[in-house]
Amino acid sequence: MTLQIGIAGITGRMGQLLSEEVAAAGAVVAGGIGRSGDAEALFSASEVVIDFTNALTAERHAELAARTGRPLVMGSSGLSPAQEAAVAAAARSVPIVYAANFAPGVNLLFALAERMAAALPPEQYDAEIVEMHHRQKVDAPSGTAIGLGRAVARGRGRTLEEVGMESGRDGHTGPRGTGPIGFATLRGGQVVGEHTLLFAAGSEHISLTHRSFDRRVYATGAVRAAQWVIVQPPGLYDMKHVLGMA
Numbered sequence: 001m002t003l004q005i006g007i008a009g010i011t012g013r014m015g016q017l018l019s020e021e022v023a024a025a026g027a028v029v030a031g032g033i034g035r036s037g038d039a040e041a042l043f044s045a046s047e048v049v050i051d052f053t054n055a056l057t058a059e060r061h062a063e064l065a066a067r068t069g070r071p072l073v074m075g076s077s078g079l080s081p082a083q084e085a086a087v088a089a090a091a092r093s094v095p096i097v098y099a100a101n102f103a104p105g106v107n108l109l110f111a112l113a114e115r116m117a118a119a120l121p122p123e124q125y126d127a128e129i130v131e132m133h134h135r136q137k138v139d140a141p142s143g144t145a146i147g148l149g150r151a152v153a154r155g156r157g158r159t160l161e162e163v164g165m166e167s168g169r170d171g172h173t174g175p176r177g178t179g180p181i182g183f184a185t186l187r188g189g190q191v192v193g194e195h196t197l198l199f200a201a202g203s204e205h206i207s208l209t210h211r212s213f214d215r216r217v218y219a220t221g222a223v224r225a226a227q228w229v230i231v232q233p234p235g236l237y238d239m240k241h242v243l244g245m246a
């Protein structure tokens with residue numbers, strides 16, 4: 001049977017590409033909604049739903065996935081801790097892939113970030129994350145930047161909340177703290193997505209950069225995640241699970 005995939009956010013930058021990538025993968029677009037669409041009807045008509053909307057809508061869709069028993073692939077970013085907790089609660093009754101970034105290269109970057117952070121002591125190496133996106137992006141720092149921050153903190157045996165984030169530096173900030181991860185956000189033009197992780201010590205710097213040139217890389221990854229998630233038991237998954245990197 002051909003997989004019936006619903007698309008939440010079908011009129012958006014990602015949604016339009018998703019329609020093409022669903023067809024390219026030999027699946028069928030079961031339906032799609034923008035902000036005026038009927039989400040209940042979309043979930044009923046679909047075997048799996050892919051959501052690229054916004055934080056508030058994505059939280060509602062996670063709850064709807066749990067209520068209808070339809071697996072969900074979620075790419076929306078900018079979720080608050082409470083919204084992420086709601087997604088995790090929904091994933092107790094339905095499988096959900098919630099990924100900050102569906103590009104394979106970024107998921108390799110997450111793994112490398114963790115390894116580098118484990119090797120570079122925070123007393124000597126300050127971790128800074130710089131991201132740039134198109135002028136339409138509404139959330140900051142990007143979900144991927146936060147994901148990188150979490151990977152660095154994990155490598156140092158802590159959580160991001162424990163190590164702390166230094167973002168939006170302006171005015172008399174005082175000296176940089178030892179341990180917190182710095183975040184800088186650039187917005188402009190039509191940049192698809194750029195992320196740099198820098199470890200800065202007194203006598204050396206080491207950095208890793210990922211650049212996306214085409215957001216189709218996210219759409220391809222999300223469709224792959226949809227094909228993967230339909231046969232998983234309930235749980236909260238990430239792209240590393242889909243890619244076999246967990």
Ligand SMILES: NC(=O)C1=CN([C@@H]2O[C@H](COP(=O)(O)OP(=O)(O)OC[C@H]3O[C@@H](n4cnc5c(N)ncnc54)[C@H](OP(=O)(O)O)[C@@H]3O)[C@@H](O)[C@H]2O)C=CC1
Pocket residue numbers: 008009010011012013014015033034035036037052053054055057074075076077078099100101102103215218
């Ligand atoms: N994880 C990843 O790899 C990636 C994540 N993203 C994230 O995906 C999200 C979408 O990005 P992008 O496509 O660029 O954004 P767009 O603004 O281009 O698209 C947003 C889509 O969401 C729809 N929408 C808004 N409100 C609702 C609602 N209440 N119910 C249903 N649909 C709604 C819009 O519909 P309408 O046209 O009617 O307004 C539109 O189709 C963002 O959070 C972005 O950060 C983006 C790229 C990659």
Ligand SMILES: O=C(O)C1=N[C@H](C(=O)O)C[C@H](O)C1
Pocket residue numbers: 077078100101133137141142143144145192193194
């Ligand atoms: O809004 C975008 O465009 C993107 N959002 C995601 C994020 O917040 O990290 C992923 C990608 O960088 C593009």
